[in-house]
Amino acid sequence: MSNFSTISQASRFTDVSNLSDNAWRQHGSLWSNLRQVCELLSIPAPVTVDDEDTLFQHVRFKAGQRIHRIGQAFDTLYIVNSGFLKTVHIDEYGNEQVLSFPMKGDLLGIDGIHKQHYASEAIALSDCDIILLPYKAFTSLGRTHVELEQAMFSVMSREIVREQMMISMLSALSAEAKVARFLTNLGERFNQMGYSGRSFNLRMTRQEIGSYLGLTLETVSRTLSALNELGMISVEQREINLLDPVALKTLRRLPPAKARIKVAEKVSALVNKNLLPQWNGELAAAMN
Template sequence: MTPESIKVACSNCNLRELCMPVGLSHDELVRLDSLVATRRKVRRKEMLFHNGETFTSLYAIRTGVFKTRVSSEDGRDQVTGFQMAGEIIGLDGIVNDRHTCDAVALEDSEVCVMPYERIEELSREVSALQRHVHQIMSREIVREHGVMLLLGSMRAEERLAAFLLNLVQRLHARGFSASELVLRMTREEIGSYLGLKLETVSRTLSKFVDDGIVEVNQRHVRILDSEALRRMVNPTVCT
């Protein structure tokens, strides 16, 4: 899809505090407005970029949700993350100038296209931007470590509890409810990300319902007992 040539002003964006450095002067904000080349719409199930594609830009998600995935040698897709409004996507391409995964829209979405050459250029002039890019990269490393812990040592209940808590926390930071969410991803995609079979995800979610921890109506989830979920992820150690 051809990107729409709509100029976007970061200084006026309601997601600015989520994806841009804080504490910038007015002049620095105006300079950062030149970072965004275009705004691009991505329809549900369309790819923003694909594995092997030449890396040119980072993308700030304005609306919608994406999943990133890689294909295993036997042809199966492995979901590696879910990204939402206010988050930056495309960092995987920095290392070798090529993307190493696919980014697929889970609903009709819109991104701000930020050419990486321009980010590097501005980073030399605005130190807060350079710090911010480093923070985003560091956050991605921490997230990767969290996923490794999730897949390496947690039981199914703990994995799903951690996933729901993380999702609702990120949504709450964007002004949404602290206890209700709509799952934009399928149970199968959740299973792929958490290293669980579809049946295990469904069975574990049903157990949460039976235990009075959540209410589920198709893709709508309401968390009734967030403390119970937290205790699963961080059990009290008996001494």
């Protein structure tokens, strides 16, 4: 029988007293077994572990609440079961830099492993359900189930690779292309979660998008308006519809304002004639 064999025993490894701001509102009412956790992380579950022998606690956060703070003692990894968050770094002057926008299936807190203190803050952008993964207890379980340990290393590596790809993108693309690529990447993430990849609500503000992409609020807003004008997306407050994901993904830069008017007129004419799908290549070329 493992250390997680009962809910009362499992609670010893899911202490909520260290949660920043006493952020939790409800805890202990929902538990996930190891198989469910592995499924959420998209990794294989050990066949030698009884589903009900290993239970992990859920904690619910309201929008705006912190899951962990910079400098807080590290003892837990967090898995997003539902909801949307942002992770940020805050410098000595109080300036916030958005690092990522975690959502369902993402693992948080790995930056705390190195120095045993979290190096970033995780903040809920919507109401969230988070699964607690007590680090010491989970690594102990991994030592007896090597395949689980290897799978967790794979998850951590996946998070690092995602960040590296983002850094590479930021260094290589124009400001307009960064916004376009951000939208298509977000759509792909929604699609992977089983939601529409072409129509979704932005949980983050334009200011937060700019911080993430290294752009000003004005640049983000101007680019969204231009993409809307060109018929590549439609924007209604926070609701985004990706009308032409292919053109968005291949966009390098936007044409000057006068040229955009001509392109927009051509897009409008093609839409009216139901010819836009055949014109994707030409639209993409006009943007390059």
